[in-house]
Amino acid sequence: MKKLLLCFFVITFCNACTKKKKSPLVGKxxxxxxxxxxxxxxxxxxxxxxxxxxxxxDDGTLKTNVSYCPLDDDKTIGMSGTYNMNHTLLIMPCTSSGSKINFEINxxxxxxxxxxxCMEPCKEKYTKID
Structure with missing residues (x-):
């Protein structure tokens, strides 16, 4: 019984100490x-x-230093939004339904x-700074 409890404790301890894999998107x-x-x-x-x-x-939120909403008069005002790694989608609160923006990361x-x-392809390329 002691060996079983010890084994259980070791497995639980090891699982608790493993780091969660951080999304490659997290950062600036x-x-x-x-x-x-x-x-x-x-x-x-x-x-x-x-x-x-x-x-x-990490919590699926994002912040920007400018607006990503196409109809905003003042593009210099930052905003907050959310992202979904599974659907490679950014969601910005531009309208009641939000503005959905696709992304890819490599x-x-x-x-x-x-x-x-946009009527033509409309893309921006970013590099990680932090």
Whole structure:
């Protein structure tokens, strides 16, 4: 019985000490490139020098230093939102239903896609800064 209890204690202790795997999205990301497409589908990412930053948190929330809502008059006001890694989706509170923005992440590159906000492809590329 003592061996069984000891075994149970060791297994419980080991499971409690394992770190949860942190999402690769968690941290600060800075805008570095914007996709410029003249409407023919042959657009390319162009380097930009902006201070647009998104910070993602472990709890599925995010904060930005600018607005991501297409109809906002003042784009310099930051905002909060949520993200879902399973559906690669950012949700911003732009309207009552929210504005849904797709994303993809590849190592230290984050690409945000605005599928409903532009007639041509509309994407931004971010690099992790923290």
């Amino acid at each position: 990301w800075k805008l570095t490139h914007v996709l410029v497409d003249p409407g023919n589908g042959k657009g390319a990412f162009q380097k930009v020098n902006q201070k647009k930053v998104i910070e993602f948190f 190592e230290s590159i984050l690409i945000i896609d605005y599928p409903t906000q």
